[in-house]
Amino acid sequence: MNVELFFNLLSKVEPSTPTTLPTFDSTKEKLSKLFTENEFIKSLYPNIDSNTLKTLDEISDAFNTQDKKKEVLLHKLNKDLLTKTFILNEKLSALDLVYYVILYSWMNELNDKQRFTFCNITRWFNLIQNQKSILNIQPLITISVVPPPVEKKEEKKPATAAAVNKTENDKKSTEQTSEQPKKEKRVAPVVAEPPMDISRFEIRVGKIVECEKHPNADSLYVEKIDLGEKEGPRTIVSGLVKFIPLDQMLNRMVLVLCNLKPANLKSIKSFGMVLCASNADHTHVEFVEPPANATIGERVVFDKYPGEFDKVLKPATFDAVSADFKTDDNKIASYKGDLSKTSAGPCVAKTLPNTLIK
Numbered sequence: 507m508n509v510e511l512f513f514n515l516l517s518k519v520e521p522s523t524p525t526t527l528p529t530f531d532s533t534k535e536k537l538s539k540l541f542t543e544n545e546f547i548k549s550l551y552p553n554i555d556s557n558t559l560k561t562l563d564e565i566s567d568a569f570n571t572q573d574k575k576k577e578v579l580l581h582k583l584n585k586d587l588l589t590k591t592f593i594l595n596e597k598l599s600a601l602d603l604v605y606y607v608i609l610y611s612w613m614n615e616l617n618d619k620q621r622f623t624f625c626n627i628t629r630w631f632n633l634i635q636n637q638k639s640i641l642n643i644q645p646l647i648t649i650s651v652v653p654p655p656v657e658k659k660e661e662k663k664p665a666t667a668a669a670v671n672k673t674e675n676d677k678k679s680t681e682q683t684s685e686q687p688k689k690e691k692r693v694a695p696v697v698a699e700p701p702m703d704i705s706r707f708e709i710r711v712g713k714i715v716e717c718e719k720h721p722n723a724d725s726l727y728v729e730k731i732d733l734g735e736k737e738g739p740r741t742i743v744s745g746l747v748k749f750i751p752l753d754q755m756l757n758r759m760v761l762v763l764c765n766l767k768p769a770n771l772k773s774i775k776s777f778g779m780v781l782c783a784s785n786a787d788h789t790h791v792e793f794v795e796p797p798a799n800a801t802i803g804e805r806v807v808f809d810k811y812p813g814e815f816d817k818v819l820k821p822a823t824f825d826a827v828s829a830d831f832k833t834d835d836n837k838i839a840s841y842k843g844d845l846s847k848t849s850a851g852p853c854v855a856k857t858l859p860n861t862l863i864k
Contacts, residue, residue, distance in 0.1 A: 507537065507566060507569075507604070507607050507608050508607055509527065509528075509530050510527060511607050511643075511644070512600075512603055512604060512607045513527055514643060515603045515606070515607070515640050515643060516547075516600055516603055518639045518640050518643065519598060519600075519603065519637075519639050519640065520550065520600075522546075523546065524546055528544055533570055536563045536566075537562050537563055537566045537604060538559035538560070538562055538563050540600075540604070541554055541559055541600070541601075542559070547600055550599075550600065551594070551599065551600065551601075553724070554594070554601075558593075558594065558601070561579075561582075561583070561586075562601070562604065562605070564579055565579050565580070565583065565605075565608065566608055569608055569612070580624060580627065581624075583605075583627060584624045584625070584626045584627045585626070587626035587627060587629070587630050588626050588767075588769060588821055589743075589766075589769050589771060589776070589779065590630070590745075591630075591633070591745075591784075591788060591864070592630070592633075592788070593605055593630075595725045595745070595748070596725055596745040596746075596748055596749070596788065596791070597748070597787075597788050597789065598634070598637055598639075598787065598788065602630075602634050603634075603640075606631065606634045606635070609627070609631060610644060610647075613627075613628070613631050613647055613649075614647050618650050621649065621650075622822060625821050625822045625825050626821055626825075628649060628825075629825045631647075631649070632647075632649045635647060637787060638786065638787060639787070700813060700814075700816075701811075701813065702823065702826050702827060703811045703813075703827060703841070703842075704808050704811045704827055704830075704831060704841040704842075704844075705808070705811045705812060705813030705814070705815065706813075706815055706816045706819060706823055706827060707763060707765070707815060707819065707827060707831075708763065708764040708765035708805065708815035708816075708819075709761055709762070709763055709764070709781065709805065709806040709846075710733050710734075710761070710762055710764050710803055710804065710805055710806065711733075711759065711760075711761065711762075711796045711800045711801060711802055711803065711804050711806065711848060712731040712732060712733045712740075712759070712760050712761070712762045712780075712802060712803075713731065713732045713757065713758070713759055713760070713802055714729050714730070714731050714732075714755055714756060714757060714758045714760060715730050715731065715732050715739055715756075715757070716729065716730035716739070716756070717729045717730070717752060717755040717756050718752075719747065719752065720743060720771075720772055720774065722772040722773055722774075723771070723772040724747065725745050725747045725748060726743050726744065726745055726747060726771065726772065727743070727744050727745075727746055727747060727752070727755060728741065728742075728743055728774055729741070729742050729743075729744060729755065729780070731760065731762055731778075731780070732802055732803075733762060733764065733802065733803050734801075734802045734803025734804075735803065740762070740764075740777045740778055741774070741775065741776065741777055742762065742776050742777060742778050742779065742780060743771040743772075743774055743776035744779070744780045746780070746782070746791065749782075749790070749791040749792070750791075750792070750793070758793060758795070759795055759796050759797075759798060759800065760780050760781070760793050760794075760795065760796075761780070761781040761793075761794050761795070761796060761806060761839075761853055762778045762779065762780055762781070763778055763779045763781055763819070764777075764778045765778075765815055765816055765817065765818060765819045766778055766779055766818075766819050766824070767818050767819070779864075780793070781793075781794050781839075781863055781864065782794060782855075782863070782864065783832075783833050783837075783839075783855035783858040783861045783862070783863050784858070784861060784862060784864065785858060785861055786861075790857075790858065792855055792856060792857065792858060793855070794833070794839045794853050794854070794855050794863055795853060795854060795855070795856070796848050796850070796853045797848060797850035797851045797852075797853075798850075799850045800848040800849060800850040800851075801848070801849055801850075804848055804849055806839075806846050806847065806848055806853060807846075807847050807848075808840075808841050808844045808845070808846060808847065809844060809845075809847065810842075810844040811841060811844060827841075828862065828863070828864055829862075830842045831862065831863045831864075832860065832861055832862050832863055833854075833855045833858055833859055833860060833861050833863065834859065834860065835859050835860065836854075836859065837854050837855045837856065837857070837858060837859045838852045838853070838854050839852065839853040839854065839855070839863055
């Protein structure tokens, strides 16, 4: 890893970063030492998890040695980033910068199809490289947010006249010697791919009826959210501790993305995601709220984008659609200019216009 580049980036994010670079050889020393032995970085992240640092060392070592495990480790990181905006907690950190430096050349060499395979890493990487504090230090890598087109199977070339004659002769011979007629093959109907738009999201109105801090993660809440389901309130884990005080969580009306695949977050399974608006550098995060008299459990709809939601939302679909899901000038949640709608009116972020919703 390019240690000099890392500290250059860090100095833009943390202006108090010492100007004298430490003596550190990333080809011989574990990168985790930067977080456990460098006094400045250690002071920024005193409680960083040992498993987080272990994963960093494994990925760094795999890139240094071109270990065959690299692909496996990257798929694991891609899975870990499914429900995260940043690597550590809910804001840009030195750990994001370390990974950004490690993965820069690799990301630059990938084509759109390969980036789509690692869609969560790609989304995260694009967010990091576009952070205002570090713009223009490294050349931006052009990353498409549109999934690559499905490859068409190569069509069979028409048979020659000789081949046709041979086939006809074989067919006649078979018909003469076979007593039982052949069964007709059934052709499976072609199912059209649904449009890549907000109709794929199952967004419903919910109410937080219980909330407590996660026992294993300081930055996470564990909420019980009433969505009007017969099974009772859903358990959902959210990284909102730094943005919304605990006493302001209870009894809040919120929007929940319900058709994400359940994910284990620090040993607690989360069954959805509370939707929030966030500014560009993720220092201000707030709920996107339905009207107070909206019906609990009702689906939030968009008139121009009707349709059935996916049973389970794929990460690639989430990333592609989320790019156009944001608040408008009036802070109303909208998709490509089409306003969100409940039985009681639109959904709104209180103070954040023209920001992404996730």
